[in-house]
Amino acid sequence: MQPMVCQIKREVDLYLAMSRGRDLAATAGFSQVDRARIEIVILELARNLLVHAGGGTLTLTRLNDPERGAGVAIESRDTGPGIPDIDLALQDGYSTAHTLGAGLPGVRRLMDEFVIESTPGVGTYVRAVKWRVTPQRRAIYGC
């Protein structure tokens, strides 16, 4: 499956990416709630690109894992200022842009897998994956 690369430079790009994500999630057979989760994660990551990095790319990939089954991966890449303290950025309520800070910790809760790598002065990479079948309860509550 060919990944879809969405350039995020202006606000309108958010909604284009979200619409492509909606189609991808529907085609992959996700439930309505999971489709909403995927669309929100696309919006949150794309908005982060605009607000914090002045733009970047979102890549949407349909996954087909022999063990996990169908899934969707959302990857965000930018060459912005980077995040000096990732642990802090993943705390609820923390934000540098005078928002409620729901973005990154929220994205992590909405998805099954979440990876973030950031180097100050170089950029930030985020990968978030939602599987169509959530295998275990502890995947939700982390216990």
Place this chain on the structure above:
Amino acid sequence: MDSSLRIPILKIGDILIASIQVALHDASAVQFKDDLLQKIHDTRAKGVIIDLTALDVVDSFIGRLIADIAAMAGLMGTRVVLTGLQPAVAITLVELGLELPRVLTALNLEKGLSVMQRLTAEIGDGSV
């Protein structure tokens, strides 16, 4: 901005009702906030019902805007009731960490109206 993109705000008695029917883009969301607060001021409405029945996705930007509107309307002495949250919207708002703790909600517009009638009865005519 084009007035056709604005969200209509209806007045029934002392209550304003706004039904958000399309995904709110940033500009229209901010316009809605300004329009609603101005209309509260102009009409001296005691309550505002914001109906979200038609929305299937609420991200942190829109969630925050709704929380802001409720706080701002509250400062003006007006109560806000949010109605018609879809199951997926309620689930994702909580997962995002946006529980909107200070915003009153009701299952649908009808229940929202009865909540609002009770609330505005308590406020009285504002002469106290």
